Amino acid sequence: MKRLVVLGGGESGVGTALLGKAKGYDVFVSDKGTIKENYKQVLIHNEIEWEDENHTISRILNTDVVMKSPGIPDKVALVKQIREQGITVVSEIEFASHFTDATIIGITGSNGKTTTATLTHHLLNTELNVGLAGNIGDSFAKQILEHDYENYVLEISSFQLDDIKDFKPKVAVITNITPDHLDRYNYEFENYINSKFRIAMNQTADDYLIYDADDTVIVNHLKTNPVQSTLLPFSLVTPVENGAYFDDNKIIITINNNKIIMPISNMTLEGKHNVKNAMAASTVAHLLKIRKQTIRESLENFQGVEHRLEHVLKINKVQYINDSKATNVNATYYALESMDAPTVWIVGGVDKGNNYEELFSFVNEKVKAIICLGVDNEKLMSTFGNMVDVIVETQFMSEAVKIAYKLAESGDNVLLSPACASFDLFENYEDRGRQFKNAVRNL
Known part of the structure; x- marks a missing residue:
């Protein structure tokens, strides 16, 4: 029987533990802090072994795979020890993705990813069977176990991308890249940029990368580190042949010569950055063949995200x-x-x-x-x-x-x-x- 150790008993950890157990793994959850009462009850109810306020090293190193919570940095001694033993360390999205054949839309970026992910889900949800997970709501692992949607919109942080191996979204979105979390990347902006681009590392020409063409960090990185994916840029300032651009208060999206024009005068979200979020989300929707009418109505009735303006x-x-x-x-x-x-x-x-x-x-x-x-x-x-x-x-x-x-x-x-x-x-x-x-x- 394969053994799975989960480090961190939060949303992603408990979701992974449940999915692991359902797929026949011997599961052990270990958290150096205190596991919240509601999560403890879930683990107890599902007869999954756990410990908190402590890491029992012998029980952790005796495993085939470790799923580490995105909050735990690589520089922690225990993580170094696990890697030195040659044990595979993965993130929850990596582990969970092996148990679904769903179409995955992965969204990352320093800013705008929650709004873009929530809006993308809102645009797709009227016509497709789609879950919203990742850094948001119920964990990806738990949703695969309970719903197994045909499509997933995942909001993905750089920390989650650091521990992927085979994870490959059909559609990847990078909203923007600006210095953030540099304390986790040795204060090297380049390390953080590379981390974000891992979202496209397993993509092929059949997959898509949607990105902000006005973001010089992204554009320059693509020049020196080309990806295999089909590129669909979006821009507020320059007309785009394949992708999306903004002109005269309208979003113009072209994919394989199929063009749609969306007036955004009635859009509920305010600010230039939200036009970009809307371009990214609408490009995904157009790619997944959502009707133009639906996209327009959904942009007009979207309520935005809590704690964001x-x-x-x-x-x-x-x-x-x-x-x-x-x-x-x-x-x-x-x-x-x-x-x-x-x-x-x-x-x-x-x-x-x-x-x-x-x-x-x-x-x-x-x-x-x-x-x-x-x-x-x-x-x-x-x-x-x-x-x-x-x-x-x-x-x-x-x-x-x-x-x-x-x-x-x-x-x-x-x-x-x-x-x-x-x-x-x-x-x-x-x-x-x-x-x-x-x-x-x-x-």
């Missing part, structure tokens, strides 16, 4: 906006770019080696006050101190929102767009976003 409430003519999902500078760039009123900006958290320079022009033009919300705000205070009249710091969301309420005047925006990870003060970006929304509702 989410309009919470208007109080005294001040709009409160939750963009907690902006965990890097580039995401915050898009948020500030789309602000059309003087803005009180709540920023901060765990800095991943951020360079804030690209935000300077927007801060000078649009931001009237800055509230730093983190354990260590020194870098933010010194970077932005001279650019705005008011800059304050706090370690409590409720206080940040109260200060914003005092500073904002009729017609202003209050924007939570942290540009940083959330782990210093919050459980994750969702927790941070919910605390913001609760604080706004309690004003």
Whole structure:
């Protein structure tokens, strides 16, 4: 009997354990932290052996394959030890993909991947049998076990791509590549770029790579590292022969001489970056033969993603906006770019080696006050101190929102767009976003 060790008892870990057991593996789950109660109950109910707050090395090294949670870095001693023993280490998407014949649409990128994946699923869902998984919702492994959809849209992080071997999406999408998570890639941007491009590494000419042709990082990488896939670029600025481009408030998509034109004046999502997300998602839909009418209607009724430029409430003519999902500078760039009123900006958290320079022009033009919300705000205070009249710091969301309420005047925006990870003060970006929304509702 083959043995599977799962490192990390979260959503992807427990999903993998369930699928592994169903496929005849002897499964053991080990988590150095505490496994959440709901996941413990699932493991107990399914008679899967587990341990938490500890790794029993002898039980881990005695295995055929290890599925490691994307949150565990390669530099951890245990992971090095596993690799030195010649044991195969895979990510959940790699393990799960061996048990399905579904058409896979894999979506990665530094920003926009959640919105693009959710929107792509929304466009396909009316006409196809399709699941949404990966970095989002129920794990890919669990869905294969419970639903076995004919198609999957997967939101995939670079950490998940680092441990793929044979994983091959029929359609791969790279939304953009900007410096992020450099702490996991020895502060080498090149390592991170290579990691993102692993999404296409097993693709052949029968598969497709959809990417942002306006992103110089992607374009330059493709010049020196060509892929086998059929390329379908999308652009806001240049007409594209095969792929998608934007002209006169319309998206024009051409695949194999089959052209469709989508007016987007009634699209619910705002901002240039969302036009790009819509181009990527619509290109997938056109490729999978979704009717033009369906694509257009779906673009017009899509509600967006929680914690991503989410309009919470208007109080005294001040709009409160939750963009907690902006965990890097580039995401915050898009948020500030789309602000059309003087803005009180709540920023901060765990800095991943951020360079804030690209935000300077927007801060000078649009931001009237800055509230730093983190354990260590020194870098933010010194970077932005001279650019705005008011800059304050706090370690409590409720206080940040109260200060914003005092500073904002009729017609202003209050924007939570942290540009940083959330782990210093919050459980994750969702927790941070919910605390913001609760604080706004309690004003």
